[in-house]
Amino acid sequence: MIKAFWADQEKEHFAIILSGSLVCLVIIALLSIVALIVSRGLAHFWVQPAYFVNINESVQGQTGSNAEQFLVGRKQYAIIQNRDVASDKVKRVWLQESTYMEANSGKPTVVEKSQITYLDKPERLAKIGMTDGSFLLAIPKQIQTPASMASASEFHVIQEQIEQLREQVVEIQVQHLSPLHELLAEMRIREVEATAPAYIKAVQAYQHWDSRLTELQQALSRYSLVVSLADGREMSVPLADTHYMQYPNAANIFEKLYYFISQIWLFVSDSPKQAITAGGVFPALFGTVLMVMLMTIMVTPLGVLAAIYLAEYAPNNSVVSIIRIAVSNLAGVPSIVYGVFGLGFFVYTVGGHLDSLIFPEKSDVAVFGAPGLLWASLTMALLTLPVVIVSTEEGLRRVPRTLRQGSYALGATKFETIRLIVLPMATPGIMTGVILAIARGAGEVAPLLMLGAVKFALLLPIDAEFPYIHLERQFMHLGVLIYDGAFHSQFGGGEAGLMFAACMLLLVVVLVLNTIAVRIRNRLRNQYQIFNG
Structure with missing residues (x-):
């Protein structure tokens, strides 16, 4: 029986089965890794529900593998969590301080579910993204404008006005103040007298645009958003520091998809913020490519x-x-x-x-x-x-010897044969x-x-x-x-x-870079297929 099993034919079947099984395991492992990266990566852009939570800090919790001593008392947090924290299956949650000022210095904390004494998920709770990459979880009340008070529902309309003011500020800084500052610095280096007409004109222009910039910055400071925090306190947030506002608990599927796409675009077009824990990765993407x-x-x-x-x-x-x-x-x-x-x-x-x-x-x-x-x-x-080198040399060796001999027979030199016959035929190997x-x-x-x-x-x-x-x-x-x-x-x-x-x-x-190279290689391979077949 054993001898029959190890017969030549059976050995071949066993080798085929073993090889196929190993290939399947490699493919499954590769697909699992890619699936994990894609699922966790896309989840980063999806809308997560927001909560108001009350924590009993007298109960000791765990942070990673080390216990953290909490101060005795009760404190409310606003948190982002991708699972229902009210479920009995969830034993630990991530807590984020409720204000963006605290979020800049504080860090997310892991606490045990036994510490949670109160949990609420109000639909009016908004996630307000800040220009520095942090965010604020609060309930918007109203918007203070230079003219009057406005409803929080008019946030996007007023945000467009603020964006126009921001663009004017950037235009003045980049197109006017920066060149004038360099011009004045150059004049000082060349020791141009302060009474010279050119110097006086440059100073007057600088003062004009500087006063205009001050006016725009003062106009921006008159816009603010009044919000209610988790502990009931009201806070005024300058709208010039805000980037977006969304209601994660009340968003429908279309709003979530819009936010999802906008966050992906922001991720690939914006710069990193908050010590590369927020914002985008455009400089890294640009540098890599x-x-x-x-x-x-x-x-x-x-x-x-x-x-x-x-x-x-x-x-x-x-x-x-x-x-x-x-x-x-x-x-x-x-x-x-x-x-x-x-x-x-x-x-x-x-x-x-x-x-x-x-x-x-x-x-x-x-x-x-x-x-x-x-x-x-x-x-x-x-x-x-x-x-x-290895791939190109292999491609050169695959060019049939008869093509070289035919080129020599027609009077071509070795350099001409390599440049006009061999090298074009070896381009698929080069692209590999x-x-x-x-x-x-x-x-x-x-x-x-x-x-x-x-x-x-x-x-x-x-x-x-x-x-x-x-x-x-x-x-x-x-x-x-x-x-x-x-x-x-x-x-x-x-x-x-x-x-x-x-x-x-x-x-x-x-994948994109390799796809471009593969398409070029396939086109070249099809072009010389008659010789490679």
Whole structure:
């Protein structure tokens, strides 16, 4: 029986079944991970119900694995919770302080359900988003305008008026005051006399726009929202500090969908706020895409040229064999090693010499001699270079030898044959290497931590300031943002949802870039299918 089982045919069937089972397990694990990231990421944008809760702090609760000593007394909180906290199945809830001033300094707290002595979910309870990324849970009463009192239901209409005032403030600051400030500073450096007509004119213009800015800011300060907090106190909130207002307990499905879509758009278009626990991730998204594009532009010609030399020109001897072995081994070198190399060679050596040549008068200021986008892209290009070389060389070898011989027979040189015949035929293999490089380069974090990727960057690498592209600047990266949020965050409340959303966005970025590359590869493959078939 055993001998029959291990017959050749049975061995083949067993190997097929085992291989298929392992493939199914891998697919299930992969889909489970993606499903977890997508579900938790999308849940971050969905409307969650809001509650007023009364807490008996004399009962000791648990915060993570450590017990927290609560002060004796009773205090009311407003909380956001994605499950019904009245259910007996829920043993612990996340509490958020009820005012946005307290939320800036206080942290979410985990308490046991036994501490909850009162719970209410009023439909009039509103979540008021603030411009700094925090939010306020309160019941809106009325709106104070310069002319009169208005109903809280007119929030969106009045918010449009405030938005117009904000735009005028930004226009004055950017288009008028900032250029005049630079002009006056330049005149002082050139020691222009205060009695000069040009200087007097610039000062008068600055004073005019400064007074206009003061008027607009005073007009903004006259708009305020009066709200009732969880403990019954009333508070006046400047409408200039508010961003949106929604009623999560009274929202219907269409309002929830509108909020869901608007929050996704805000997530991909806004900057991080509240120590990257609120707001959006646009600078990180922009930095990731730009770094991957620069890396691809750098690594593709280098990898293709190296592969052409190894496949077409290099002699078949032991030295070339060692080079091929070295290239293959470089693909397995830990990425942190590339980061150390990039920091030592590109930043300190190359960048330091560039600073001494280009900016000799600024010997104490590091421009290119500091970590930045350029050196990060170059290091990531070196990290992915072995993948591109191996894939391109394999693509070159797949080109039939008869095509080369036919080209030589027609009088073409070797260079012309490679440029006009071999290289176009090998483009699918080149694109395969580019796809693998994009997938690895977009997800690496360790080298970037040394080479310019930071938690928060005030300026984008591309802006309206000459020379418009600033490759020496530090930048934000989705991988670094996820790493910092996942491992440096002390709490698992809203930060966890934002990190899952950032993971989902990174997957989408890699998918889109790879899809573009795959479509180009397929088009090229179909174009030369007659030769590859």
